[in-house]
Amino acid sequence: MKSIWHLVAAGLAAVVFPAVAADVEVTFYYPVAVGGPITKIVDGYAADFEKENPGIKVKPVYAGTYQETLVKALTAHKSGTPPVTAVLLSTDMFTLIDEDAIVPFDGLLQGADDHAWVKSFYPAFMANSQTGGKTWGIPFQRSTIVLYWNKALFKEAGLDPEHAPASWSEMLADARKLTRRDAAGHVTQWGVQIPSSGFPYWLFQGLTTPNGAELMNAAGTQTYFDKPAVIEALQFWTDLGRKDKVMPEGVIEWGTTPKDFFEKKIAMMWTTTGNLTNVKKNAGFDFGVAMLPEKKRRGSPTGGGNFYVFKKASKAEQEAAARFVKWMTQPERAAQWGIDTGYVAVRPDAWKTAKMEEYVKGFPAAAVARDQLQYSVAELSTHDNQRVTKALNDGIQAALTGAKTPAQAMKDAQAEAARILRSYK
Amino acid sequence: MRAVHGWLLLLPSAVLLGVFTHWPVLGTIWASFHATPRAGRPAAFVGLENYAVMAADEVFWKSLANNLWYALATVPVSIALAILMALWVNSAMRGRTWLRMAFFTPTVLPMIAVANIWLFFYTPQYGLLEQLTGALGLASRNWLGDPSTALACVSVVAIWKEAGFFMIFYLAALQSIPPSLAEAAALEGASRGYYFRRVVFPLLMPTTLFVMVNAVINSFRLVDHIVVMTRGGPNNATSLLLYHIYNVGFSYWDTGYAAALTVVLLAILGLAAAGQFALLDRKVHYQ
Numbered sequence: 001m002k003s004i005w006h007l008v009a010a011g012l013a014a015v016v017f018p019a020v021a022a023d024v025e026v027t028f029y030y031p032v033a034v035g036g037p038i039t040k041i042v043d044g045y046a047a048d049f050e051k052e053n054p055g056i057k058v059k060p061v062y063a064g065t066y067q068e069t070l071v072k073a074l075t076a077h078k079s080g081t082p083p084v085t086a087v088l089l090s091t092d093m094f095t096l097i098d099e100d101a102i103v104p105f106d107g108l109l110q111g112a113d114d115h116a117w118v119k120s121f122y123p124a125f126m127a128n129s130q131t132g133g134k135t136w137g138i139p140f141q142r143s144t145i146v147l148y149w150n151k152a153l154f155k156e157a158g159l160d161p162e163h164a165p166a167s168w169s170e171m172l173a174d175a176r177k178l179t180r181r182d183a184a185g186h187v188t189q190w191g192v193q194i195p196s197s198g199f200p201y202w203l204f205q206g207l208t209t210p211n212g213a214e215l216m217n218a219a220g221t222q223t224y225f226d227k228p229a230v231i232e233a234l235q236f237w238t239d240l241g242r243k244d245k246v247m248p249e250g251v252i253e254w255g256t257t258p259k260d261f262f263e264k265k266i267a268m269m270w271t272t273t274g275n276l277t278n279v280k281k282n283a284g285f286d287f288g289v290a291m292l293p294e295k296k297r298r299g300s301p302t303g304g305g306n307f308y309v310f311k312k313a314s315k316a317e318q319e320a321a322a323r324f325v326k327w328m329t330q331p332e333r334a335a336q337w338g339i340d341t342g343y344v345a346v347r348p349d350a351w352k353t354a355k356m357e358e359y360v361k362g363f364p365a366a367a368v369a370r371d372q373l374q375y376s377v378a379e380l381s382t383h384d385n386q387r388v389t390k391a392l393n394d395g396i397q398a399a400l401t402g403a404k405t406p407a408q409a410m411k412d413a414q415a416e417a418a419r420i421l422r423s424y425k
Numbered sequence: 426m427r428a429v430h431g432w433l434l435l436l437p438s439a440v441l442l443g444v445f446t447h448w449p450v451l452g453t454i455w456a457s458f459h460a461t462p463r464a465g466r467p468a469a470f471v472g473l474e475n476y477a478v479m480a481a482d483e484v485f486w487k488s489l490a491n492n493l494w495y496a497l498a499t500v501p502v503s504i505a506l507a508i509l510m511a512l513w514v515n516s517a518m519r520g521r522t523w524l525r526m527a528f529f530t531p532t533v534l535p536m537i538a539v540a541n542i543w544l545f546f547y548t549p550q551y552g553l554l555e556q557l558t559g560a561l562g563l564a565s566r567n568w569l570g571d572p573s574t575a576l577a578c579v580s581v582v583a584i585w586k587e588a589g590f591f592m593i594f595y596l597a598a599l600q601s602i603p604p605s606l607a608e609a610a611a612l613e614g615a616s617r618g619y620y621f622r623r624v625v626f627p628l629l630m631p632t633t634l635f636v637m638v639n640a641v642i643n644s645f646r647l648v649d650h651i652v653v654m655t656r657g658g659p660n661n662a663t664s665l666l667l668y669h670i671y672n673v674g675f676s677y678w679d680t681g682y683a684a685a686l687t688v689v690l691l692a693i694l695g696l697a698a699a700g701q702f703a704l705l706d707r708k709v710h711y712q
Contacts, residue, residue: 250570251659265550386676397660
């Protein structure tokens with residue numbers, strides 16, 4: 001009888017107190033909804049990392065969309081067992097800090113090599129990854145907005161198919177020529193399309209940035225939605241549909257915009273660089289990729305996901321996670337990841353690898369996003385981020401659908417944002 | 426002793442209901458009087474503040490109004506369609522099994538997949554709907570991007586999704602009506618319309634009550650397609666109450682306020698169900 005109790009006790013001890021020499025397990029939430037090529041790549045990375053780093057086990061968990069992954073990670077955090085690391089939107093930084101869910105990377109770095117690593121990324125990507133002098137996120141799968149144009153339709157309209165519009169006025173003039181109507185006056189082809197469903201604030205930043213306006217401060221405690229330059233940008237966007245009639249009126253669906261482009265219903269579209277591979281595969285015509293047109297300057301917001309490390313993980317787990325993140329963002333791997341997925345490789349030296357140089361030589365469109373990075377700004381991100389962006393989204397959609405004038409819409413959005421942010425001052 | 430037996434038999438379902446329905450309801454009401462706990466700070470008692478915030482929340486009022494229109498559109502139309510389809514597939518005709526299956530298919534499909542398909546139906550210029558209206562020579566419309574049509578568009582999807590499901594209940598009810606009634610009516614020289622109005626429809630009332638309660642609940646519950654098709658846009662034109670609650674709870678992480686909104690939703694549904702039972706029960710004839 002006694003021996004049985006010994007056995008039970010030993011069994012319990014093995015469960016409750018794992019052996020000291022056991023592997024450190026790094027659970028890793030990654031935002032992808034279904035299996036497919038991407039999960040295969042990530043699984044491969046995890047296996048390779050484990051081979052090179054005995055003693056660390058990486059367990060990828062595929063958690064759905066960005067939004068679902070955030071919900072899962074924060075719910076797990078609140079119940080006390082969050083993942084050790086996760087790829088989440090760069091704009092979720094303030095939300096994660098406010099929930100006290102993550103730790104900065106600064107405390108996990110060891111030696112000069114690690115410190116140099118944190119400085120090796122494009123500054124445009126770090127704008128959304130650092131605040132208060134600390135680095136909270138490491139850029140991994142980042143994107144930005146670019147303009148795609150259909151060269152065949154440009155030629156038909158008598159435009160130079162190799163020249164994309166470089167300024168707002170050029171884009172408007174081109175769009176006028178590219179908008180075609182049938183005998184009854186119905187439009188059969190639109191000049192340009194800037195989607196406005198779901199997250200219009202992001203595309204709006206592709207207009208406000210060139211117009212020299214910023215939407216928020218770096219501390220994420222103040223917004224500038226009602227500044228004249230912002231209203232002017234919204235006026236331009238609204239006019240494209242309602243006054244100039246070169247873009248469909250009302251709110252334009254983000255998800256169907258690439259399809260509109262493939263169907264030759266639109267001659268130019270604004271969308272993410274993440275669509276590059278999709279367009280390359282599905283466009284049955286010659287297309288070009290260009291930087292967003294300029295007004296006072298060039299400019300486009302960055303977007304996409306960062307690595308975060310969670311606070312409730314043990315120190316050993318956090319350090320293992322930092323090693324994994326560093327390994328994932330080495331130049332060679334960043335280059336390969338960019339080639340495989342269409343995301344922008346996150347550090348300059350990744351673009352200097354032999355693999356990447358060869359890829360760009362065969363497909364120069366891939367480098368447009370990189371060249372635009374020097375003009376890029378941080379995606380709108382504040383405390384209580386989703387609520388503030390919702391206020392702006394509602395304002396933009398109200399203007400685009402004609403419910404409010406751009407000035408009124410932005411005034412209301414600013415008032416709402418100021419109300420939300422008053423407790424963070 | 427017999428009472429104990431009875432209670433023991435009730436126990437499993439009572440425990441399930443208690444743990445997963447009644448306890449969370451009480452917890453939600455409790456949470457609605459508290460501020461949202463943020464990092465480290467516990468939830469403070471704030472009394473009715475969350476409800477005051479709600480009264481000033483324009484999106485809440487807009488969502489509530491939208492939801493009433495949505496219910497007003499989807500409930501009667503899907504019930505009427507369900508009866509029509511049930512009458513049709515109940516008649517002796519060739520290929521009715523195939524027809525029944527076709528009507529029931531929307532119910533089986535996952536809503537997210539369905540919404541993605543409908544998204545392309547509504548796409549301007551080359552969408553299915555546009556090809557139809559275009560063939561008639563009508564101007565192109567941005568169906569989901571225009572606040573005046575967006576809510577109607579998402580309502581149609583809900584009707585399409587639900588009508589087939591309700592049809593099944595009506596079909597079962599129709600088949601339980603004794604054929605002797607139809608024969609008697611025919612002998613008396615009653616027209617088909619009269620027979621339906623005075624015999625079939627009253628006999629379907631228990632089913633109608635059941636279906637109506639479900640339809641009303643669904644009109645507050647069925648929001649999956651909103652997430653895919655419009656995300657509540659343009660400018661909250663298609664924001665429904667449950668979608669707003671999801672946003673507040675899981676996008677803004679304002680759980681205290683989300684709890685208050687949930688209490689309102691619960692109250693609306695409770696009242697609607699109670700009202701339906703009280704009002705219609707007198708008119709329902711159980712065989």
